[in-house]
Amino acid sequence: MKASPRQQRLLLDLQDLDNTLARLRRKRATLPEREELNGLAAEAASAREQFMAAQRELDAQTAEITRVESDVALVQQRRDRDEQLLAASTSSKEAQALQTELETLTRRQFELEDRELELMEVQERAQAAFAEAQTVLAGVDARRAAIQQQISEAEQRIDRDLASNSEERDGLAAELQRDLLGVYEDLRARIGIGAARLRGNVSEASNMALAPAELSGIRAAAPDELVFCPGTGAILVRAEDAEA
Template sequence: MKASPRQQRILLDLQDLDNTLARLRRKRTTLPERAELAGLSGDAADARTKFMAAQRELDTQNADLERIEADVALVQQRRDRDEQLLAASTSSKEAQALQSELETLTRRKSELEDRELELMEVQERALAAFASAEQLLAGVDARRTEIEARLTSAEQRIDRELASNAEERAGLAAELQRDILGLYEELRARIGIGAARLRGNVSEASNMALAPAELSDIRAAAPDELVFCPGTGAILVRVDEE
């Protein structure tokens, strides 16, 4: 197949751009921020578990304290009622019964208030644990937001580079003969490289020196004759003969 030296040089430029595009795509998929986010997932799950456990404990203590407070209020209401009845009673028997009940209610209220104080201390510890878990979760969320912002910024930079290089590639491809471009694309799809330089006796497609007989055959070919790397099959462009 024939291709002018200029067409062959365009092939090298096209391969350089394809290498750049491949490198940028790999860079995009292996951005360090992705690894950071993956590593953060375990911390996030742990923080979420601790937060939910602290929230459940705090809810339990709040509910227990509310029940005790309701019991205290109920006992107080009964004491207030009995005191009013006692003040209005004219019966000594009734007054004695009311006085006995008041003493019982007083003891009950004292017990409930002692329990209330204990629960308030437990609630205070639960509240502190909840605040700590909430702060931990917020910190993880803030880190995730910051990493995601950096990831988006890095992706956008690479996408701009990809778009610019893709546009340049399209321009170069349009300058190539259709059959030359088709051969290049077929080789690149099959072996991973379409064209490479021949520097001295070294093929940059295989990074190996050619045998004397192989090199002799290539040097004997006309400048517009396409030659190929014996090791890989990629198009070889003789840059040092131009």
């Protein structure tokens, strides 16, 4: 295939842009913040697990206190009723029975109130543990949100560069003859590089010196004749032609 030295030079510019685009895509995919965010996942899961456990414990203690308070209220209602009945009773036998029940209810109420105090202490500790777990989780969530914001901002910057370089590439590709661009794109898809310079006797596609016979054949080719790197198969743009 033939292509003017100018067309071949454009291939080098196109390859530079493709290299830049590839570098930007790698940079976007490997932002250090992504690794930091991934590293935070285990910490976030642990913090959320501790928060949920503390919440369950607090809910359990609160429910138990509510139950005991309800029992205290019922006992108090029974005492109030028995005291009213005792005050109105005219039977000594009934009065004795009511008095005995009142004593039992009083003991039961004391027991329940003591239990309520114990539970309130436990609930206070559960509340403190819950507040601490909530603070830890909020801190992790805040750090995660900050990292995600950093990632978003970095992606936006890279995306702008990608868009700018892609637009420039499209314009440059439009200047290339179609068959030449097709060869370049096919090579780039298969071997990762479409075109490179030949500087002296070194192919920048393989970063290796060419054998004398290989170099002689390339030098003998006409300036508008496409030549290829023996090691990689990429189009070689002769440096003296590229810089002319």
